[in-house]
Amino acid sequence: MEEPGTPLVAMTGVSKAYGGTLACDHVGFTVRRGEVHALLGENGAGKSTLVRILSGDVTGYHGTVEVDGQTVTFGSPLDARRRGIAMIPQELDLVPGLSVAANIFLGREPHTKAGTADRKRMHRETRELLARIGIALDPKRPVGELRTGEQQLVAIAKALALDARVLVMDEPTSALTGTEAERLAEVIGELRDAGAGIVYISHRLGEIGRIADRATVLRNGRVTGEFAARDLSAEQVTEAMLGRPVQALFRVRHTGSTGELLRLENFALRPRRYRPGRREPAGITLTVRRGEIVGLGGLLGSGRTELLETLFGAGTPGRWQGRMWLDGREVRPRSPRHAVRLGLALVPEDRRIAGLALDHSVRANTVLSVVDRLATAGFLRRRRENATAGEVLGELGVSGALADPAGTLSGGNQQKVVLARALLTEPDLLLLDEPTRGVDVGAKAEIYRLLADAAARGIGVLLASSEPAELVGVCDRVVVLRDGRSERELDTHDAGEAELLAAAMGEIR
Ligand SMILES: Nc1ncnc2c1ncn2[C@@H]1O[C@H](COP(=O)(O)OP(=O)(O)OP(=O)(O)O)[C@@H](O)[C@H]1O
Ligand SMILES: [Mg+2]
Structure with a gap:
């Protein structure tokens, strides 16, 4: 019998260099049965590199990796999976052209007696897995059609399906809203109670104290500390990561706004062809003044991304209803190129598809x-x-x-x-879709400062975020969307995160 607390995984003196960059520098890291071990550190600290070594995705390192006390050398993620180690990678490795179910069962499809893939069973089990993490998605839908947050949930379901003893999650909640992230935290708790070891990487420091039992902090590829994570405050985590406290992370306030820049009145889109899973604008009224940062809140699927894409001329083709004014002139961006000429810039949600x-x-x-x-x-x-x-x-x-x-x-x-790149264009109106996704706490503060500077120069900002703390802290006002409509507007001077969440859920009318 295994003793309780015996490490499932022990990494000792692990180093990995990329050219002149030492991504990991003599790192020691263990994962025990029944624990959630958080891995923290600034962007580029070496977190992903370390867990990709553990899961067989990165090879050619120095040092030893032991599983159940035995030294292992994984040549591929498949090798690691055979030893019970599964990973949800930071950059999701789903196949866009395949369905949700096909992605989840990729390479291990169940077969019928006749020897063909047992789709019925795949669909049923996919539905069960998705229900477990609290989302209803059609198993037949191509993954490429899904929003980033939905893709993240599919990747989580795919990893859960493997029944791993060690589950590595590299920023699993970066595109999730509070509600989905909370459901995931419950699932993680269940896995821990069942004896799994979980490695959890996140830049949402508020989650750490609630989810993790232990936390290891990396800086420039080296371990700088290991902590009992229960009830660790975001401030303590920050100081360990950066070696200094970060002050005034939120509540970046800037001087007053001036004239009206953007006005939407009953703005809606009738798509030419229905695209499943998209929540097109269906009645949005809001304004953004010059020098103002206005937040877009709401649950996953409330239509924030679709609104920003439509305003930028990059949405679903279709008929516009309602009206849009920019600087007092009625406009209708036909294409991103046209939108840029009108003075708009968009930072999209998925940096790999539309960004980089x-x-x-x-x-x-x-x-x-x-x-x-x-x-x-x-x-x-x-x-x-x-x-x-x-x-x-x-x-x-x-x-x-x-x-x-x-x-x-x-x-x-x-x-x-x-x-x-978006800031360099000096637009009139900056449309941001989850701009700090996966960004470390120090750089977040810097981004908020840059946004406040941009606003002070008279730029208007419309910022969609799934982090309530970000919306409340950075924005002057927050418009909460629900089913593609502007449901409610909150003044952040007197409304807090709790009210924001409640409004998103439709509890306040
Ligand atoms: N394939 C690669 N080629 C060259 N350098 C790389 C490669 N992968 C990672 N690096 C470098 O290794 C260092 C560690 O990167 P890593 O992705 O592990 O950081 P991280 O802690 O996961 O950061 P983040 O929080 O931004 O995800 C960085 O300096 C990065 O630029
Ligand atoms: Mg990373």
């Missing part, structure tokens, strides 16, 4: 939007490019070579490149 060219350099990605402005006599001036990209990225804490492919950056640092 991963093979291109960090520099090229950052200045993509301002190429016209920087071009002199038809060619790009590299020096100016470097200065522009370097300055903004430096402020956001992205270090490293600007010439490296964007794909070599850590997840959070990729997000910062997308945001830097």
Whole structure:
């Protein structure tokens, strides 16, 4: 019999270098039975690298990995899975063209007696898995049609289906709203009680004290501390991660707003062709003044992303209803290009699809939007490019070579490149869809400061976020969407997170 507390996994002296970068530097890390072990650290600290070694996704490291006291060398994620280790990766590895069920059972499809894939069983078990994490999705829908948050839930279901003894979750809640994240926390509690070991990575520090039993903090690839995580406050975690406290993280206040910039009146979209799972705008009334940051709240699927995409000319083709004014002029962005000409910029939810060219350099990605402005006599001036990209990225804490492919950056640092690019365009109206997804606490504070600066220059900001604390702390007002409609508007000077949640659930009328 296994003694309670025997490590399921023990990593000792684990190091991994990428060129000159030491992503992990002699890291020691254990996972015990029946514990949730949080792994914390700034963007680029080495968290993903460490867990990708553990799950067989990254090879060619130094040091030892033991499972149940035996040294193992995994050549692939499949090897790790055979030893009971499963991972939900930070950058989801779902196949967009395949259905939800096909993704969940990829490579291990059950078969009928006739030898064909047993779709009925796959669909039934998929429904059960999804119900367990509190979401109803059609198992037949292609994953590529789903929102990022829904894809994240599918990836979670896929990992749960493996019945792993060690479950590694690399930022599983980054695209989830509070309600779904809470349901996931319950599921994690059940798995722990059943004796599994869970590695949990998150930049939502408020979750750590509730979910985790222990926490290991990484800085520049090294372990800087291990803590009992129960009741650890977000402030304590922050200090361990950054080596300094971060003050005034939220409540970034800026000086007053001026004229009206955006006005939507009963704004709605009648799609030409119905696209399943999309919540098109169905009656939205709101305003954004110059110098104002207005939040968009609501549950997963309330239509925040669809609204921002439609305003940016990137939504579902269809007939507009209601009206949109920009700076007093009635407009209707037909395409993203047109929207940019009208003075709009959008930071999309999924940086990999609409955001970044991963093979291109960090520099090229950052200045993509301002190429016209920087071009002199038809060619790009590299020096100016470097200065522009370097300055903004430096402020956001992205270090490293600007010439490296964007794909070599850590997840959070990729997000910062997308945001830097939008800020560099100096739009009139900045549309942000989960701009701090996966961004560390120090850089978040910096992003809020940059947004407040932009607002002080007269830019209007419409910010969709699933983090109530972010909405309440950063925005002047929050418009809560529900079923594609503007349900309610809250003034953040007198409304708190609890009211925001209640409004999203439709409890307040
Ligand atoms: N494939 C790669 N090629 C080159 N460098 C890489 C590669 N993968 C990671 N790195 C570098 O290794 C370091 C650690 O990255 P890692 O992704 O482990 O960070 P992280 O702690 O998960 O950050 P985040 O919170 O942003 O996800 C970073 O400096 C990153 O740029
Ligand atoms: Mg990571």
